Amino acid sequence: MPLEVADKAGACFGVERALAMVERTIGQASGPVQTFGPLIHNPEVVASLAARGVRAVEELPEDAGVTLVIRSHGVVPEVLDEARARGLDVVDATCPYVKQAQRAARDHLLAGRQVVVLGEAGHPEVEGILASAPGARAVMEPDDLEGLEPGVPVGLVSQTTQTPERFERIERALRAQGHEVAATHTICAATRQRQQAAVDLATRVDEMVVIGGRNSANTTRLAELCAEHCPTHHVERAEELDPRWFKAGMNIGVSAGASTPKAQIDAVCSTICELLGEGGEGPWQSPS
Numbered sequence: 001m002p003l004e005v006a007d008k009a010g011a012c013f014g015v016e017r018a019l020a021m022v023e024r025t026i027g028q029a030s031g032p033v034q035t036f037g038p039l040i041h042n043p044e045v046v047a048s049l050a051a052r053g054v055r056a057v058e059e060l061p062e063d064a065g066v067t068l069v070i071r072s073h074g075v076v077p078e079v080l081d082e083a084r085a086r087g088l089d090v091v092d093a094t095c096p097y098v099k100q101a102q103r104a105a106r107d108h109l110l111a112g113r114q115v116v117v118l119g120e121a122g123h124p125e126v127e128g129i130l131a132s133a134p135g136a137r138a139v140m141e142p143d144d145l146e147g148l149e150p151g152v153p154v155g156l157v158s159q160t161t162q163t164p165e166r167f168e169r170i171e172r173a174l175r176a177q178g179h180e181v182a183a184t185h186t187i188c189a190a191t192r193q194r195q196q197a198a199v200d201l202a203t204r205v206d207e208m209v210v211i212g213g214r215n216s217a218n219t220t221r222l223a224e225l226c227a228e229h230c231p232t233h234h235v236e237r238a239e240e241l242d243p244r245w246f247k248a249g250m251n252i253g254v255s256a257g258a259s260t261p262k263a264q265i266d267a268v269c270s271t272i273c274e275l276l277g278e279g280g281e282g283p284w285q286s287p288s
Ligand code: SF4
Pocket: 012, 013, 014, 015, 072, 095, 096, 097, 098, 160, 161, 188, 189, 190, 191, 258
């Protein structure tokens, strides 16, 4: 087939776990089930949950009969405390790797270090990590390190979806500024594996299609990495595929962010095969 799916692509352990927890909760809860923010950064999945009555809410519900699911990105600890204080039934679907990053930030703070988090300020996961170590700051570039306390050791952790290269760049910049650095690598393996597999594929094909929410940080990063090697299209759904992108004889690679379920990957692959004139049945290599 002129279509190849990266051997690591699509929904990661944390997303599969969160989806399974919601399904279990829907089956067991006697009252309404809500998620605190969108469960995952995938508009199609969020819309399908909403169609089944699972609303994503931005404020904590007042009604103690609600079962509230915390998404895989986690929340600031105060939200969990407040939800429990209101008597809500809380199902915490925070990914264990995100919890690990929160714990690492807190441990650095308790060890007397100033905490630096490599990650995008405002991203819910980063906000949760920052809140675990009050006073911590989020950085993306060495320039963001301006104003750290001289002579105070730095504890460095990362948003789980950042690249190891960027993490090492920040660590080097901190050392170059004379800081003693304790770095905890909290980039999760799922992200690294998807990035490596996508780049490997992007170097071998004519074009890449990357599937996932435009609001998904890890999908956007996958698309950026692939675009360094070949023309790359980032789509959320099969309907967004433009027939002009595909010509007979082309080799197309497909990757997908960590919040993209397999069914969405299959739908996109099927449409690409049709557009390439190969029929829509595949086979294509299934993602793992
Ligand atoms: S990308 Fe990693 S940290 Fe994020 S939800 Fe998936 S497994 Fe967890």
